[in-house]
Amino acid sequence: MPHVHANGVDVEYESIGREGDPGILLIMGLASALAAWPDSLYEGLAAKGFRIIRFDNRDIGRSTHLTQLGAPDLRAMIAKLESGQPASSPYSLDDMAADAAGLLAALGVDRAHVAGASMGGMIAQLMALNHPAKVKSLVSIMSTTGRPEVSEPKPEAFAAIMAPPASPGREDRIARGLKVWRIIGSPAFRQTEEELLSFVTRTVDYAPYDPAGISRQMAAVLAAPPRNDRLKTLRIPALVIHGADDPLIPPSGGEDTVKSIPGAERMIVPGAGHDLPEALVPVYVKVIGEFVARVERAMPESMHEAGA
Secondary structure (H helix, E strand, O other): OOEEEEEEEEEEEEEOOOOOOOOOEEEEEOOOHHHHHOOOHHHHHHOOOOOOEEEEEOOOOOOOOHHHOOOOOOHHHHHHHHHOOOOOOOOOOOHHHHHHHHHHHHHOOOOEEEEOOOOOHHHHHHHHOOOOOEEEEEEEEEOOOOOOOOOOOOOOHHHHHHHHOOOOOOHHHHHHHHHHHHHHOOOOOOOOHHHHHHHHHHHHHOOOOHHHHHHHHHHHHHHHHHHHHHOOOOOOOOOEEEEEOOOOOHHHHHHHHHOOOOOOOEEEEEEOOOOOOOOHHHHHHHHHHHHHHHHHOHHHHOOOOOOO
């Protein structure tokens, strides 16, 4: 797959669709590479006439891993935050948003619709705030504003994502992945065992395991200040999608995002958890595709230049 150098890191990406079509940038969440976006969603959106770009965030997949920064002490960070003290991270979510903006620039995409899932939603929000000239619209999926009181995960869900595999070996990593997704997945849209095994195996086999890199990503999430006040300044179309039964980032996180972004549209999905199951992909393709198409139609003709 191709990569570009952006914001000081090499960013691995995939792109589908014609270069002149409106672009949608997909930003994935914590510890998840581009392979975590279902191909059916990636290809389904492209079939609606969009250029779709998905990529590996720093410290995951085949993008740059910042091993020189070491592994942060997440337990110490959490203890600090719980006592009301600030905590620092090796890099910030703002840095990750700059990576995404740099990817678009390197690809010659002037502006794109930006959709992010979980941590990717946080990055997408910051991309809209920090790089407004690059963002046509925002889709925040199963994410939050960063306010702790609306973002508290269920203990079993947080324990699941924090627990390492029994070993770095492939089989133990697959077993751990299956356990995590069974806990945080959608209760009303359970993936079949075959679907889940295929998904987990694909993501495990995509790139080597780097627990320190995952810890650096988590540190960036933990150290990020709430975005509510800044989100109130956004003046772009926004769509917030959230599962009503999300155990990792509760629906209150999505509701808070809707309340914080002026004019944001809201879609709460009954029975959905913290995943993108195949059974819901047609729904997300339809809703996101229609939202982006509506934004495109409402834009002034002067904004529809190639690559915009």
